[in-house]
Amino acid sequence: MFEKGFPQDKLITYSGMLWLLAAQIVVMLPLIFYLPIWLLPILIFSAVWRIRVMQGHNAQPGNFIKIIIGLLGLGALAASGIKVVSLDMMASLLMLGFAYKALEVIQRRDGMVVILTGFVLIGVLFLYNQSMLIALYGVLSMTVLTGALIAIQQSKSYAILPNLRLSSMMLLLCLPLMLLFFFFAPRFEPFWKVPQTSGHAKTGISDSMTPGDIAELSQSDDLAFSVKFEGKRPGQNELYWRGLVLQHFDGKTWTQSDIPNGKGIKIGNDRLSEKQVAESIVKRGDSVEYEVIYEKSGQPWLFALTPVLEVKGRAFLGGDFRIISYRDINEPKLLKLTSYPKSLRGVELSDYDRDLALQLPDGGNQKSRLLADRLMASSASKQEYINRVLDRFRQDQYFYTLRPPTLGSENSIDDFLIDSKRGFCAHYAGSFVFMMRAAGIPARVVTGYQGGKWNEQGQFLAVHQFDAHAWTEVWLEGQGWVRFDPTAMVAPSRIEQNLETAMESEGSFLEDNFLSMSKIKWLDGIREKIDSAQYAWRRHVLGYDKNAQQNFLKKMFGELSVQKIGFIVGGLFAGIILLWVMFLGLARKRETEAEEHQLYRRFCDLMAKKGVTRDLSQTPETFRRFAMQELPDLAGEINSFTQTYSSVCYDPSIQSKHQSYIDDMKSLLKKLNR
Amino acid sequence: MNSSLGNLKISKFKLGSKGSESKNSVSKNFGSNNFGSKKKAKPKSEEESNQKLPQWMEKRFPETRQMTLDLKRIFVFLTGTSGALLIAIGLLFLMGVNFQSTLIYALSFWLLALIIISIFFTYRNLSGLTLRAVQASPCFAGEKAVFELEVSCPKQQKKSAICIGWKNQDVATVNLHDNHTIHIKLSHSTKHRGRFKPEKLSIFTSYPLGLIKGWSYALLNMNSIVYPAPLLQESEDKGDSLDEEADQGMEIPRGTTDFSGIRDYQAGDSPRHIHWGAYAKTGKVQTKTFVDYASHDLWLDWDALSISGTEIKLSHLCAKVLQYHQEQQVYGLNIPGRTIQPASGEAHRNTCLTALALFGEGDHSDAQTQVSTDGIGS
Incomplete structure (x- = not known):
């Protein structure tokens, strides 16, 4: 409303324009890794056109051209195969508009639209990637966008550096306030279910296993989760991070049981109370307490040393001694867990569970079935049978390899067990369970991760995708579910050490992952440091959720009431404002005016209080006469004050005694004030 | 902050519109111009609030020659x-x-x-900015009066993209980066003759981010003389009385043409006019005096005009002054309450025009439009 009647130059300067284009490119650059890459050329095309318009080479694009170009972009987007109702589509549309906006930015208002969209796009980037590096890039983008915001406000073109300096300074000064908001602002549960980005594609171990899946996974050196132990760290060969229980075998693929239990819920994925879990185990041995940060996987499966008896965080205890997240994990997730790995689990086996654990497809794999019959017939006990199967793996010509031959789809167990004898953990686990079930012993495949890499710097265990593993559980009378890992028979080094050692002779560790830095030995030291920093980032920054907030605030300020929080926030806010005022030099008052003028001003104010107001036209001299007339009682003081003032102002000979004159003025003023 | 500009009432500022009746009303009226108004007007009488700025505003924005923007004078509010x-x-x-x-x-x-x-940051950009009235140039009614201002800021500061202007007038954008003092010229359109005092000046900026608008006012004590719009009334040619004074016309003392006599030397007399002969004889320095004869002395006489209407007469006289000035005539002006002896030249022209401009305002003494600039602000 104030702007009305104040015509201003609303056009953006040339340098402002360049700033905007630079900001646009900076913002779009990382996003093209997640969205159609042709969005960048569109921006560059628009930008080049814009610059040519500014330099007078091209004409402003007409509406017709704009519509054509816009339709082309939308068409390309439709053809790109992105789902219509998805975050990717929304983000792409935002990007498209952002890129095209470069065509028509001339006025300040357009520039503002571009910059605000830019800020939102930084947020979109964080949906795709939350790593420390991307966060740093986000800060860079913020700085450039803020610099552009400054540049479009300017009425003249200035150099780049001062703008950059100003924008960094502003953002830096904002930091304390941002942190205040960050630490204290209430955290909410999601208001509604949101579509996921392609960046949230499912990774890691899935709820089915076909031989080859895990071998594929083992080519990835992405982090799966990191673990920090409260007390002693269990031995490397004890680190079985149990995730999914795969009960159902269709002859080729192992899946979670899809036979509904009585309640119509997929077995194993229903929620159990801690009491229910406690009832089904016999607690043995010491507890292991640890804290896990799960990386995003797009799936709800969590991995832990089994059995878990206590969960702190957003997850529940499921059937089969698993823990499951309430929602798919799309951002790093922190849990505090307590496990009792030595406990006996499921000593009582229900008929229903027994049926599940004995399920086999009706036909196929006859050779293996015959082998099982033969071995069972010659074994005195179940235990002996199990040992003979394991011995077979150990003593026969079985190889642990990441390059297994392709197996037929009809008799995949036969192909591996009898013929090729070359396979990865999934082959061993699958065929072992097959052998058990064929002999009437309840057994199941368990998938998860085994081992992990200890980071000495950060004192945490990093479990990567290549640590993915499949093993088995066999139900034994009186012992419940007992873990057997047939892979350990073939390749003990896989369990005792890690996959890399196990694959040393074959050289197939991460062989498809050409860009992986994990293979470069001499980088280990630096990598450990980086990993450690990233762990801290995930643990403390990304992991700052509702729980972490409560814990942090409790730790810092003790028990909290709303009132107390109010005081703390108010106090800190006031402190930050004070800091700003000091830093920006806003507290200094009238520094431009010499002291004598200030004193004279006070003198005039004082006179005004006494009813003698100095008129604009009155010089100090005329005012003196006027005031002396009006206030005869104070005539002496008024006279000498004005005289002193005049001398200070106009008499160069008193320079040396300047201060004493000022003091005189002060004391006279005091007298007048009485 | 937005509503802090609360209790101003909309009112029209009619400068000198009532001609001679509006004596000195200008200075009282200055503030009540068209600035934005808000809901909660104080229960003052309509009249009073029409006439004055609200008291708190008046205190914060006193009429001064020089004003520095500070905490109590800067308003900030969110922008769109x-x-x-x-x-x-x-x-x-x-x-x-x-x-x-x-x-x-x-x-x-x-x-x-x-x-x-x-x-x-926006506050900082405005804070410390000092405006000082330097000079106001006269103009004819309907033209733009030009005011010269000095804009300065403390040495260690920089100011960017600060807009200064009157409402509905041109706005100047000021940057103080390398210089800490600059002079700007602002123009303000005028409608009526007389002493023109512009309303309060708006100073605003949304630098650096455009998120916050900082706003302030300055009521600078400066005024410009607005001459009547020159408008010749063709039919009334005889009215401007070519009052040729006898044959000789009027004597213009201190001329250079005809010798008129000898007197004692006075400081300032041209050495060319010193009567060296007499000095040689008597030792006394004497000066020869000369006169010019304005043989066609022209008188612009109010009473001799037969056209009616004060403003029309003034406009006509104004046009005549300009005409004679251009023709390099010697002319005098006679209007009620003021008589200006015939003369010529730029200064004379200005004196005449000023007299016409201020006709009826009762104050003819201050013909100077220079704003005095002594050291102290208020």
Whole structure:
């Protein structure tokens, strides 16, 4: 409303324009890794056109051209195969508009639209990637966008550096306030279910296993989760991070049981109370307490040393001694867990569970079935049978390899067990369970991760995708579910050490992952440091959720009431404002005016209080006469004050005694004030 | 902050519109111009609030020759852009909540902090800015009066993109980067003759981010003389009485043409006119005096005009003054309450025009339009 009647130059300067284009490119650059890459050329095309318009080479694009170009972009987007109702589509549309906006930015208002969209796009980037590096890039983008915001406000073109300096300074000064908001602002549960980005594609171990899946996974050196132990760290060969229980075998693929239990819920994925879990185990041995940060996987499966008896965080205890997240994990997730790995689990086996654990497809794999019959017939006990199967793996010509031959789809167990004898953990686990079930012993495949890499710097265990593993559980009378890992028979080094050692002779560790830095030995030291920093980032920054907030605030300020929080926030806010005022030099008052003028001003104010107001036209001299007339009682003081003032102002000979004159003025003023 | 400009009432500022009746009313009326008004007007009488700035405003923006913007004189408020940014922040916050993304939370909080810190930066950009009235040039009614201002800031500061202007007039954009003092010229359109005192000057900026607008006013004590619009009344040619004074015309003393006598030397007399002969004889320095004869002395006489209407007469006389000045005539002016002896030249022209401009305002003494600039602000 104030702007009305104040015509201003609303056009953006040339340098402002360049700033905007630079900001646009900076913002779009990382996003093209997640969205159609042709969005960048569109921006560059628009930008080049814009610059040519500014330099007078091209004409402003007409509406017709704009519509054509816009339709082309939308068409390309439709053809790109992105789902219509998805975050990717929304983000792409935002990007498209952002890129095209470069065509028509001339006025300040357009520039503002571009910059605000830019800020939102930084947020979109964080949906795709939350790593420390991307966060740093986000800060860079913020700085450039803020610099552009400054540049479009300017009425003249200035150099780049001062703008950059100003924008960094502003953002830096904002930091304390941002942190205040960050630490204290209430955290909410999601208001509604949101579509996921392609960046949230499912990774890691899935709820089915076909031989080859895990071998594929083992080519990835992405982090799966990191673990920090409260007390002693269990031995490397004890680190079985149990995730999914795969009960159902269709002859080729192992899946979670899809036979509904009585309640119509997929077995194993229903929620159990801690009491229910406690009832089904016999607690043995010491507890292991640890804290896990799960990386995003797009799936709800969590991995832990089994059995878990206590969960702190957003997850529940499921059937089969698993823990499951309430929602798919799309951002790093922190849990505090307590496990009792030595406990006996499921000593009582229900008929229903027994049926599940004995399920086999009706036909196929006859050779293996015959082998099982033969071995069972010659074994005195179940235990002996199990040992003979394991011995077979150990003593026969079985190889642990990441390059297994392709197996037929009809008799995949036969192909591996009898013929090729070359396979990865999934082959061993699958065929072992097959052998058990064929002999009437309840057994199941368990998938998860085994081992992990200890980071000495950060004192945490990093479990990567290549640590993915499949093993088995066999139900034994009186012992419940007992873990057997047939892979350990073939390749003990896989369990005792890690996959890399196990694959040393074959050289197939991460062989498809050409860009992986994990293979470069001499980088280990630096990598450990980086990993450690990233762990801290995930643990403390990304992991700052509702729980972490409560814990942090409790730790810092003790028990909290709303009132107390109010005081703390108010106090800190006031402190930050004070800091700003000091830093920006806003507290200094009238520094431009010499002291004598200030004193004279006070003198005039004082006179005004006494009813003698100095008129604009009155010089100090005329005012003196006027005031002396009006206030005869104070005539002496008024006279000498004005005289002193005049001398200070106009008499160069008193320079040396300047201060004493000022003091005189002060004391006279005091007298007048009485 | 926005509503702090609260209790101004809309009123029309009619400068000198009632001609001679509006004696000295100008200086009382100065503030009540068209500035924005708000809901809660004080229960003052309509009349009073029409006439004056609200008291708190008057205190904060006294009429001065020089004004420095400071805390009590700067208002800040959110702009439309910050509204849009707040919407974007809301959007980001929702994104942060729904995707449980800590980084997006942080981003939205950072932007919020950016709006808040903008208040201080924008304030800083205005604070310490000093405006000083330097000079006002006269103009004819309907033309633009030009005011020269000095804009300065403390040495260690920089000011960017500060707009200065009157409402509905041109706006100047000022940058103080390398120089800490600059002079700007602002023009203001005029409608009526007389002493023109512009309303309060608006000083505003949304630098650096455009999120916050800082606003201030300065009521600078300067005025410009607005001459009547020159408008010749063709039919009334005889009215301007070519009052040729006898044959000789009028004597213009201190001329250079005809010798008129000898007197004692006075400081300032041209050495060329010193009567060296007499000096040689008597030792006394004497000066020869000369006169010019304005043989066609022209008188612009109010009473001799037969056209009616004060303003029309003034306009006509104004046009005549300009005409004679251009013809390099010697002319005199006689209007009620003021008589200006015939003369010629730029200064004479200005004197005449000023007399016409201020006709009826009762104050003819201050023909100078220079703003005095002594050291102290108020």
